[in-house]
Amino acid sequence: MTLLHLRGVTRQFATIDGPALQILKGVDLDVEAGDRVSIVGRSGSGKSTLLNLLGLIDQPTTGVIELDGEPVALMRARRRDRLRGASVGFVFQQFNLIDGLTAAENVAVPLHYGAGRAYWRRAHLAREMLQRVGLEHRLDTRATHLSGGEQQRVAIARALVRRPRLILADEPTGALDIETGARTMDLLDRVATDAGAALVTITHDLAVASRARRVLRLVDGRLHPHERVEVPA
Amino acid sequence: MTDVVAAIQDAWTELRIHRGRVLMSLIGVTVAIAALTASVAVGELARSTLLVSMESNRGRPATLTLWIGPAAAEAPSAADHVAALDAIDAAVERYGVEYASARTNAHLALAQGMGVQVEGVEPDFAVMRHLGVAEGRFLVESDRARLAPAIVVNRGALDALGGGGMDVHRTVEIGGTTAVVVGVVDRGLGDEWPQVWMLPRDVVRVADAAGTAGTISGMQLEAWVPEEMAEDGLRMLAQDIRSALPGSTVDGNRQDWQAFEGYDPLLPLQLTLVGTAVVILLLGALGLITVAVVSIRQRVREFGIRRAFGASRGRIFTAVMLESVVGTVVAGAIGIALCIFVYRLPVVQQTLTQGIGGVELPGFPMSAAITGLLVSAAVGALAGSIPATIAVRSKVIEAIRF
Numbered sequence: 247m248t249l250l251h252l253r254g255v256t257r258q259f260a261t262i263d264g265p266a267l268q269i270l271k272g273v274d275l276d277v278e279a280g281d282r283v284s285i286v287g288r289s290g291s292g293k294s295t296l297l298n299l300l301g302l303i304d305q306p307t308t309g310v311i312e313l314d315g316e317p318v319a320l321m322r323a324r325r326r327d328r329l330r331g332a333s334v335g336f337v338f339q340q341f342n343l344i345d346g347l348t349a350a351e352n353v354a355v356p357l358h359y360g361a362g363r364a365y366w367r368r369a370h371l372a373r374e375m376l377q378r379v380g381l382e383h384r385l386d387t388r389a390t391h392l393s394g395g396e397q398q399r400v401a402i403a404r405a406l407v408r409r410p411r412l413i414l415a416d417e418p419t420g421a422l423d424i425e426t427g428a429r430t431m432d433l434l435d436r437v438a439t440d441a442g443a444a445l446v447t448i449t450h451d452l453a454v455a456s457r458a459r460r461v462l463r464l465v466d467g468r469l470h471p472h473e474r475v476e477v478p479a
Numbered sequence: 480m481t482d483v484v485a486a487i488q489d490a491w492t493e494l495r496i497h498r499g500r501v502l503m504s505l506i507g508v509t510v511a512i513a514a515l516t517a518s519v520a521v522g523e524l525a526r527s528t529l530l531v532s533m534e535s536n537r538g539r540p541a542t543l544t545l546w547i548g549p550a551a552a553e554a555p556s557a558a559d560h561v562a563a564l565d566a567i568d569a570a571v572e573r574y575g576v577e578y579a580s581a582r583t584n585a586h587l588a589l590a591q592g593m594g595v596q597v598e599g600v601e602p603d604f605a606v607m608r609h610l611g612v613a614e615g616r617f618l619v620e621s622d623r624a625r626l627a628p629a630i631v632v633n634r635g636a637l638d639a640l641g642g643g644g645m646d647v648h649r650t651v652e653i654g655g656t657t658a659v660v661v662g663v664v665d666r667g668l669g670d671e672w673p674q675v676w677m678l679p680r681d682v683v684r685v686a687d688a689a690g691t692a693g694t695i696s697g698m699q700l701e702a703w704v705p706e707e708m709a710e711d712g713l714r715m716l717a718q719d720i721r722s723a724l725p726g727s728t729v730d731g732n733r734q735d736w737q738a739f740e741g742y743d744p745l746l747p748l749q750l751t752l753v754g755t756a757v758v759i760l761l762l763g764a765l766g767l768i769t770v771a772v773v774s775i776r777q778r779v780r781e782f783g784i785r786r787a788f789g790a791s792r793g794r795i796f797t798a799v800m801l802e803s804v805v806g807t808v809v810a811g812a813i814g815i816a817l818c819i820f821v822y823r824l825p826v827v828q829q830t831l832t833q834g835i836g837g838v839e840l841p842g843f844p845m846s847a848a849i850t851g852l853l854v855s856a857a858v859g860a861l862a863g864s865i866p867a868t869i870a871v872r873s874k875v876i877e878a879i880r881f
Contacts, residue, residue, distance in 0.1 A: 294876075303787060303875050324791045331789015342784050342879060346496030358489060359789035362481035404788070 248315070249411055249444055250277040250300060255309035256467075257295050269295045271467030272309070279411060281444040282435075284455035286472060287464035293448045294416060296464065300446060301414050302330040331359045335405030335443070337434065339417035341397040343389035343404075349376060349396075350385040353403045360408055375403035378440075379433060395426040399433060406437055413438050415447040419454055431457055486794065490801035497774070504770035505810035508858060511756075511763030512807075512814035516851035518756035520818065522749040523844035533736040535609045535666075538701060540737040541709035542607065545700040545717055550726030555695070557687035563698040564679055566723035570716050571702065578703040580604040581679045585686045585695045587654035589673065593639055596672075597630075597653070599679030607703045610676075615662030618678055622661070628653075628681035631662040636673035653677075654689035701734075709733055760858065767862040771803060775866035782870050783879040792871040799870045803863025804856055811855025818851070819843045 255273040258266045269292040277283055277300075287293045298304035299311060302318055311318045313333060318326060335356075336342075343352045353372035357364050364371065376382055379399040389397060398418065405413055418434060419427030431454055438445040447458060455461050455472070463472040494501050538544075547563050549555040555563075564581050571579040580601035589595035604610065605617035612631065622629040630653065632640070640651055649660050653675065664670070677685070679698075686692045700720065704712045713731050721729045732738075782795050790798075821827055822843050 298876050301787065324793070327786070327789055327791040330787070336787050338879060342780065342787075344496075344781050344784060347492070351492070355785065356788035358485045359785075359791075359794065365481050365485055408789075 247279050248276050249279050249281070249313070250275070251310070251312040251315070252276075252299075253310045255299060255306045255311060257292070257299065257304070258307045269467060270299075270306070273299075273467070273469050275300075275462070275469055277412065277444050277446060279444060280439075280442050281446075282438075282458040282460070283445070284447045284449060284458035284461045284472075285464055285469070286448075286450060286452065286455045286461060289450065291464045292467060293450075293464055297414055297416050297446075297448050300412075301334050301336060302326050328359075331356060332408060333410050333412055335408065335410040335413045337398070337401050337405045337413065337415040337418045339420035341389075341394075341401045341421070343392075343397055343400055345390050346388070348386045348388055349381060349392065349400045349403075352389055352400055353407050356404060356408045364408065371407055372403070375407045376400070378406075378437060379403045394422050395430060398422060398426075398430050402430070402434055402437060406441055406443070409441055409443075411443055413443050413445045415445065415449075417449055417451075418447065419449070419451060427451075427454070482794070486797045486801055487805070489798040490805050493798070493802050494806055500770065500774055501806055504767050505806055507763040507766040508807050508810040508855065509814040509817070511760040511858075512811040512851050512855045513817050514759045514814075515753075515756035515854055516815050516818045516847050517821075518752040519850050520822065520844050520847035522752050523847055525748060527844075531609050538607055538735045539703050540735045541704055541706045541733055542735040543700075543702045543704060543709060543713045543716065543731060544734045545702075545713070545720065545729055545731035547698045547700070547720060547724065548728035548730070550724065554693040557683050557692040557695075560683045560692070560695055560698060561680070563720075563724060563727070564683070566720045567698075567700045569723060570700070570719040573719060574712065574715060576702045576704060576712075576716075578603045578607050580607060580701050582699040582701055583679050583682055583695055583697065585654075585682050585691065587675075587685060587689065587691070587694075589636065589639055589651070589653055589675070593673075595636060595639065595653070595675050597675045597677055597682055597685075599682035600676055601678065603703075604676070604701070607701065610664060612662040613665035615660070617662050618676060622678055623680070625659070628656065628658045628677055628685060629661045630658045631664060631676040632660055633664045633666065633670050633672075633674045635671045636675050637663055638671070639673045654685045654691065656685045656688055658685075700731075706737075760854065764858045764862055767803075767807070767858070768865055771862055771866040772869065775799065775869050778870070779873045780879065782873055783875045786875040787879060796867045796871045799867035800860065800863040803866070804859035807855045807859030807862065808852065811852055811858075814855070815848050815851045819848070 252273050252275040255270055256268065257270040258268045260266050273296060285293055285296065295304070299306055302313070305319065313329065321329065344355065347355070350369065350372045353375050354368040357368040357371060373382070373385060376385055379402055381396060381399055381403070384392060384396060389400065392400065413434070415434060419430055422430060434445065435457060445458070447454060449455050461472040462469045549559060560583065567581045580603050581599065582604070583599040585597050585599070586594050587597050600618070602618045602620055610617065617631055618629055627650065630651070650657050651660060658677070683692065683695060686695050700716065702712065702716065713733070717729045717731050721727065785795060
C-alpha cells in the first residue's frame with residue numbers, strides 16, 4: 247500500500263533581486279508502508295527541501311503530495327499539523343533536542359500534541375522508548391549532558407514514540423563519528439522495522455544510503471535511481 | 480481538555496527550564512503588583528476608616544434626625560421630657576424602625592465637683608454610630624430595669640474618676656445618684672474630654688433628682704432606616720410625634736454623609752494612589768515585554784522542533800502566552816502575599832491605627848488582592864501576546880536548521 251505519493255512536485259523560492267530559484271523541478275516518488283528509501287545528492291541539490299515536503303512541513307509550488315491517498319494541499323493547516331505529529335517522525339542531523347529537558351522529557355515532547363491517552367501515559371511511553379534504544383539509565387539526564395551518539399538515540403526514540411508510519415531522517419549520522427554513526431543506523435533500522443514504519447533517509451554518505459532497499463539520487467531537481475556502488479567497509 | 484492541560488504543562492515546563500531569566504524578568508512585575516495591591520488596599524482602608532469615622536459622627540445612611548422643641552417658652556420639666564420620650568417610643572414602635580434612639584444631653588456633677596456631659600441614648604445607638612466598647616459592654620435593654628442606672632464612660636471620664644485600669648462594675652456618684660459603670664469606650668486620640676452615656680429616661684430621672692431637669696437640652700430622635708424609606712419615614716415620624724405632643728415643634732432632616740450628593744472626599748487620594756501604581760505597573764510590564772521579546776528569538780529552534788512533532792501555530796501561541804500569564808500570576812501572587820505580610824506586621828498595624836482608636840482595623844481588603852491578581856493576569860496576557868506572535872511567525876524549516 248502506498249503511504250506517500252508524490253507526482254510532479256516542484257518547489258521554487260522567490261529571491262530578492264533575481265528570478266525565482268527553482269529547487270525541485272518535478273519529483274515523482276512513492277513510498278510504501280515499511281519501505282526503506284535513501285535519497286542522496288550533492289550539497290544544495292534540494293534534499294532538505296524535499297524532506298520538508300515529505301514531512302508536511304512545507305507545501306509544493308506545483309504538483310501533488312498524497313498521504314494515505316489524501317491530497318495534503320487540500321488539508322487545513324491544523325489538520326496537516328496533527329497528521330504530521332501522528333504520522334511522521336523526524337530525526338535530524340543536529341539531533342535538535344530541547345536543551346533544558348531531560349532525555350525522557352525530550353522523548354515525551356511529541357506526546358504533548360497527541361491523543362489524550364498517550365499524553366497521560368507520556369512518562370511511561372517515553373521510558374519504554376528509551377529502554378528500546380538502550381538509554382534506560384539516562385532517563386533523567388539533561389540533553390546537554392549526553393554524548394552525540396546518546397543524543398541521536400534520544401532523537402530516534404522521540405521520532406518513534408508516537409509510532410509514526412513514516413520516519414524521515416535528515417543526515418542522521420552527519421554529526422557522529424563513523425563507528426557511532428553505524429551503530430545509530432543499525433538502531434534506526436531495527437526500531438523502524440519493529441514499528442513497521444517506512445524509513446526515508448536523506449544523506450550524502452553512500453555507506454548510509456546503501457542500507458536502504460532503494461537509493462535515489464536527486465540531480466537537477468529530479469529523482470533518479472542510483473546505481474549501487476560497493477562501499478568499502 | 481487534554482490540549483488545555485498539555486498547554487499549561489508546556490508553559491510550566493518552559494518556566495522551569497528558563498527559571499533564571501523568568502525570575503529576573505518577573506521581579507519587576509512582583510514589585511509592580513505589590514505596589515498596585517498596596518495602593519488599592521491603602522485606598523480601601525482609608526475609605527473604610529473614613530467611612531466609619533463619618534458614620535460615627537453623622538450616622539449611617541440613612542440617618543433621620545428629628546428635633547423636638549418645647550410647647551411652652553419656659554424650660555421643659557421632667558414630665559415634659561418623659562412625654563417626649565413616650566411619643567418617640569410610640570412612633571418608633573408604630574413604624575417598626577429597627578434601629579432608633581432617643582437622644583438628650585444633661586450636664587451633671589461627676590466627681591469632686593467636676594461636671595460631665597451625659598448623653599442619653601438607647602442601646603441601638605452603639606450600632607448606629609460604631610460606638611465600640613474597649614471593656615465591658617454598651618447599654619442594653621435590661622438596663623431599663625436597674626435601680627441604679629447603668630452608665631458607659633469614655634477614657635476621659637475614667638481618668639476624671641481617678642484613672643486606673645479600664646475596670647467596670649465600679650459604682651460612681653453622678654448628679655448625686657449612684658450609677659454602675661458597665662462599659663468603657665476608647666476612641667483613641669481626642670477622647671480625653673469626659674463623656675458618659677446613659678439611657679435617656681435615666682438622664683431625666685437623675686437630673687430631676689438633682690434638681691437640674693432644666694439643664695436637659697434638646698430631645699431628639701435618631702432613626703437609621705433604609706435609604707428608600709428616608710423621605711417618607713421622616714415625614715411620618717415627625718407627624719406622629721407632633722400629634723402626640725400638641726404645641727411642640729418637630730423639625731427633622733437627613734444627617735448622614737450620603738445626604739450630600741456627589742461628595743466623595745476620598746476620590747483625589749484614591750486616584751493619586753492608583754495612578755502611581757499604574758505607572759509602576761506599566762514600567763514593570765515594559766521590562767517584562769523587553770526580556771520576553773529578546774528571549775523568544777533564542778527559542779526559535781525549539782518552536783521549530785515542536786512544530787515538526789505536531790504542534791499547531793495556535794498551540795505554540797497559547798503555550799508562549801500561557802508562559803507569560805502563569806509567570807505573571809505567580810509573580811502577582813507573591814507580590815500580594817508580600818503586601819499582606821507587610822500589612823500584618825505589628826509595626827504597620829500600629830501605624831495604620833494611630834489616631835483611630837475605637838475603630839477596628841479591617842482585614843486585608845479582598846478586593847485589593849483580587850484586583851492585583853486580575854491585573855497580573857492581564858499584564859501577562861499583554862506581555863505574552865507580542866512574543867507569542869513572534870513565535871508563531873517563525874518558519875519551521877529555518878527554525879530547525881537554526
